[in-house]
Structures are given as structure tokens and as C-alpha cells.
Amino acid sequence: MHGLSIVVAQQIFQSVKQVNVSHIIHDLSFGPKYPGIHNSLDGTARILHETSGTFKYFIKVVPTEYRYRTGQVLPTNQFSVTEYFTSVKDHDNSWPAVYFLYDLSPIIVTIKEERQNFTHFLTRLCAVLGGTFAVTGMLDRWMYRLLDFVKSSSHNMVR
Numbered sequence: 001m002h003g004l005s006i007v008v009a010q011q012i013f014q015s016v017k018q019v020n021v022s023h024i025i026h027d028l029s030f031g032p033k034y035p036g037i038h039n040s041l042d043g044t045a046r047i048l049h050e051t052s053g054t055f056k057y058f059i060k061v062v063p064t065e066y067r068y069r070t071g072q073v074l075p076t077n078q079f080s081v082t083e084y085f086t087s088v089k090d091h092d093n094s095w096p097a098v099y100f101l102y103d104l105s106p107i108i109v110t111i112k113e114e115r116q117n118f119t120h121f122l123t124r125l126c127a128v129l130g131g132t133f134a135v136t137g138m139l140d141r142w143m144y145r146l147l148d149f150v151k152s153s154s155h156n157m158v159r
Helices: 006-012 118-158
Strands: 023-025 044-046 053-067 073-087 097-104 109-112
Touching: none
Parallel strands: 053 097, 053 109
Antiparallel strands: 023 044, 053 073
């Protein structure tokens, strides 16, 4: 829309409300994808009904190195986004639009793929088994005390 002169656009459209800037972002990325990445704008749909306005996406792009276990390095980027919407009135001098404003970070993030060793696995397995044993022991003790209480209460009522 910004390729048009505002005067020409106003002659084509009687009102800024007739300009619909509804949009769907199917996929937005700044480089190749790596395992586990989640791009927050993928699948975003912004549909306007009976109004128009300006969407602004402020995107902070962070250079990223993804290091596979094999030693291969994948240079890519990840990003965070803040989104704003302002509705446009007929008497405003602004025009409906969708802006993608981005800023590049000077810091590089490195993500390493690592596998836990077998002793770490055994330690976690023992922790889970020990926790399960402790919880079942507590439940058994509570059930025994509850049943003992119910049994003694019913026994005292019979006398």
C-alpha cells in the first residue's frame, strides 16, 4: 500500500476502513531452522472485521550457532517479537499498513546438542524409583492410620 500515493489511495478507496490489512503469517524465519526452534509468528492470523488499522511487529533478531553432536555448526538466527495494533480513523493522516521492524542483536547465542552420559541416566532413574518408593510408603502409612481410625471409631460406637 505504501507504493501508492496517499492522495491516489484516497481516490481509490472512499474510506480507510475499506482498506483491509488482514494477514496470515505462515512461516517467518531468519535462516535455516534447527531442532527445537519455535518461531513465534508462524501460523499467526490477524483478521480484521469492520475496522482497519496498522500492525507493527518489532522483531529482535539474535544470531545463533547450533552445534550438532557431530561437530557440525549451523549458523542461523532466532528472534523474539512484540506486536502492536492501532486502529485508523477516517480523519487520521495515517494509512493502514503492516510493518515488520527488526533490530539485529550484537550477541551470538550458541546452542549445543549434548547427550547425557550413562551415570547421569542411572542417577535420575534411582531418584525416580526412590521418590516412587517414598510416596507409596507415605500413602501406605496414611491408609493404615485412616483404616485404623475408622475401625476404632466404629468399634467404640458399638459398645
